[in-house]
Amino acid sequence: MRKFIAAITAVSALSLAGCSGSEVQEPVEQIVVAEPGKAASATSGETGPEQIAEPEQPAE
């Protein structure tokens, strides 16, 4: 089991390599076309469909 853990951990460390650590990777190229929040929104009938997903609270 121990070795198993070590192996899995090593692999996961590998999968993180290049993305993690102190080195933050900025985009090589960033093209801004539009700002968010301009999407068409639903205009529904009387009550409108219920929003199902129950939101979590934001982090404090």
Place this chain on the structure above:
Amino acid sequence: MSEQETAKPTAKTERSAAAKWSRRGFIGAGVLAGGALLIGVGVRPGNPVGKLKAKVAGGAGEELVNSWVKVGADNVVTAIIPHCEMGQGAHSVLAQMLADELDADWSKVEVMQAPADGSYIVSDAARMFVAPFTMNAADWIEPTWDGLFTQIGRLADVMITGGSSSIRTTGQYQMRIAGAAARKMLIGAAADEWGVPTSEITTRNSTLIHSGSGKSAPYSDFAAAAANQPMDSSPALKDPKDYRLMGKSKRRTDIPAKVMGKADFGIDANIPGVELSDLSYAAVRRAPVPGTKVTSMDAEAAKDMPGVQQILNMGSFIAVVADGYWNAQQALNTITAEYSASESPIKTTADQFAAFRDAIDAAGDDGGEQAASKGDAASAFADAATKLEAEYSAPFLAHAPMEPVNCTAWVRDTDDGAKCDIWTSTQVPLMARSAAAGALGMDDEDVTVHHPFLGGAFGRRLENDYVTMAVRVAKATGYPIKMIWSREEDTQKALYRPADVSRFKGGLDAGGRLVAYNNIFTQRHDPAEASVPGIYDIANTSVRVAEAPLHLPFSAWRSVDHSQQGFFIESFIDEAANAAGADPLEYRLSMLGANTARHKGVLEKVAEISNWSTPRGEGIGLGVAIIESFGTVGAEVIEVDMTSGRPKMLNVWAAMDAGYVMNPDGFRNQIEGGIVFGLTAAMYGEIELEDGAVKQSNFHDYQMLRMDETPAIEVAIINSGTVPIGGAGEPSTSPAAPALANAIFAASGKRLREMPFAKQFA
């Protein structure tokens, strides 16, 4: 009994109560506004948690709290559980264990998923927490416990807990302890009030009863007073004969929401305060060959596509952010790109298999790493009366969980500095947190992981590649994004169950007994024993591993090494049985080594339920395989009809000994699902390489078993009481392929040595 998606971090009272008691020690109680009793069980920082600590536990002083239990003023018992629910029933069983010790009214038990933030962390220090408690009855429950969870689930915890299953730990040493401690405190409070000895008070269905005076009261009457009672940090746990809920098939708490479409998975995340219509979505495309980069992209057409907000070249992948996933993906599809050259010499499936065979050839008769050795297998082979040589192979496999990989991320500046929240389906919330923090150059404490239900995982969600991608995009945009991978991306840019080749040279003595077993292959990950035919008494054994390059990145895939080794070994044993002219099931029984009472048990049981010795018709065959994995011994018999020239699976019978099963119906569901998973791989599973990239892309060419091909499945559970314990999620997967191959041989005389099988009957 109901399931609530998440514990609301707004429960500030709970927060502060936790902070208080966790400074006091391992277990603590408090009273909440409204008179609810709160019990928390967990561990403090400062324990030696080994090298994983930096990843899983944030900075010093972090509170490591595992489980909370609340006895509400409404007499509802709430279990706040830090484990992921991915279909294995973790939430329900943990609640069963808690409620049983608490003598709670099961109909008034609720389960909440704890968020993976500082105060709820599942800790690898949990192991240290075990120490104060004696095992005794606990030893017996362990199988129960593990019995219900997938080994993948345990792996998830392994990464977090550093060596012991914290699912086991959470239930055995936290939920049960918390339940028993709470019960004792409630009794103490009632005894004080009623002026009777605690020994005269009994409990049942969330009610305190003093039969001498005829008094009784719901727990809620004493919830507040109980918080002032002394806390017993190691209360006596129930003896198995007194279990009321453990060992019973209580219905799962997560199922009602799942049949109403109300269960929230990672992909369903909403961000509080962000209007639905304002949320942005990211579609991504990684460079196609592992290890390569995007060197340039042409995004001219994408700029004019509807809804597009940003187009990003992130180095290793391209992202398009838009007002909806569809628009993002459509725009991404128009982008052309150049990629760096791969340094891997492996371009095709044939290259990969040639690399395996080259490595095995290079190892020769005694090269490579010796994984197991007994007697003198080489000379035993030379002297054998009958010699057998066989080479088997298995391909790369993707996990293909039904919910494609996704992650929602929000990186922002607050008065308190930069913060990040992520919402994702993950088996390892804390690893995800550290991965996000690392990618952002932030501290772990500034990242909050929200982890709702998982739409399948099978090992894929042990990895955090997608988490780092999402937070990097979110950091670049500065506003929240929901990144969703297309199924094509999910199939082609993942981490994979490795392919492999395995060669055998076996020898039988004059009586037909296998006495020489020489085996060499190239992929050994874990568990280490997967490649050792340890259940059999073979006088001379040599198992070696040759080192070979692997083109696609490895990831644990349901049953891990057993997924290939099970096929290799149990096929070869079948070939030996055939060479000996013996019945394959009888042969296995005759070859079993020491300490194999459970193996004998499952073989005999599966023979019985499959009517093994009753001859089938022409063209119909039975195949058997037995594998011990993750503490469970499982034997499967498959009945296949070859009369059409193609395999048609009729029946699967499985006999499983996990020691003790906590929830038989939940266990069966896991075994059934594991068999289908194994048969899918056996019949269809294959990821191929073309120009260094994955060829398969979606369910049309990476096929799954469907309703019309799924055989009838019958599962027999054997509660041998053996400890330590066995898992449920993985042990039934690996016997499926060899049992099917052996059945096809029995029915048709065709021996399949390569997975997958279906294409060999085109």
Place this chain on the structure above:
Amino acid sequence: MIEFTINGQATSLDADPNMPILWIVREKLGMTGTKFGCGIAACGACTVHLDGEPVRSCSTPLSAAEGRAITTIEGVAGEDGALSAVQQAWISEQVPQCGYCQSGQIMSATALLRDNPEPSDEDIDAAMSGNICRCGTYKRIRQAIKVAAGLETAQSEDEAQESAA
């Protein structure tokens, strides 16, 4: 403006008529019970009813819904919230594992049983083989369909207690 009803509610929406119904329902209407699995009509996770017929919403454009009725998993229970026979059977047979495919499975099964109240195993194969369950709950789906059809009796919680060998 595209007009349609969704789970009985008249709705009009100013949206791209080419956008698949899946994304309209999930992202514009906030009903996330309908799931994305493959995007190419190969898995059934996104199954909804269009005028009662099961369709793969990932591959059906919004324009196809003009003037028609969409029913999603959120609309399967009665108006009073009472679960349908299919949903109840899904609970009694404890069908879901991860649950991700099950909205689609239930939509396919609901359509099957409406057209064919007593389906044979072959009918079930034909109606349900478009829906993948990666967790492998097919055996239970088959059983639950038979229970919902009244062809088999539901497993009660107590019956499921039967002890192991």
